[in-house]
Amino acid sequence: MLTRKQRDLLEFIHKRMQRDGVPPSFDEMKDALDLRSKSGIHRLITALEERGFIRRLAHRARAIEITRLPDDLGAAGFVPRVIDGDGGASVPAPTRAMPVQVDATELPVMGRIAAGVPIEAISEVSHHVAVPGQMLGRGGAHYALEVKGDSMIEAGINDGDVVVIREQNVADNGDIVVALVEGHEATLKRYRRVKGMIALEAANPAYETRLLKEDQVRVQGRLVGLIRSY
Structure with a gap:
């Protein structure tokens, strides 16, 4: 109770x-x-x-x-929604956990995404990862990225995690997105509109919020899931 x-x-x-x-x-x-x-x-x-x-x-x-x-x-x-495992190996369910669906979709892992200082844009598939269908929801194209850095650690996203991204070019305030900055830097940050500007917010006080003009930022997807290996 x-x-x-x-x-x-x-x-x-x-x-x-x-x-x-x-x-x-x-x-x-x-x-x-x-x-x-x-x-x-x-x-x-x-x-x-x-x-x-x-x-x-x-x-x-x-x-x-x-x-x-x-x-x-x-x-x-x-x-x-958080999947514990190591390269797809099976992991015992937590005590009293609900059964996990066995159907899965293979998603391309498009290299690394910076959760810290932005890195060059990612465009090549490095490998594939199996993702439970429940995580993807209904419809839409998805891809995965390996996280590099610790700027989103207070959002529960750690260095080495794999994030699952739904492809879309729009975002709501508060969404965690893959943002392409000035056409060549890709970063994972929380998205907000502030007085005609785009704020890319870290979830770590060690990193400052970046304020950019709208034409400097292009949303490439929204975070929908997280896969963690130990």
């Missing part, structure tokens, strides 16, 4: 992971639940973990996996 706050937090995390493929930051959780400090979020996270609704991934900054949901939040069709 969950308290109202525990349920609200679980629902918020679930919706954000369905939208972005990664969990929200503790600050975003605090604001969403109208709490005064992050200590309250830590207590709620611990309670959800003890009750088997989430699992915190060891040695990773704010990496959270939802392992099950209450029936009224649609648990019947739920599968975890």
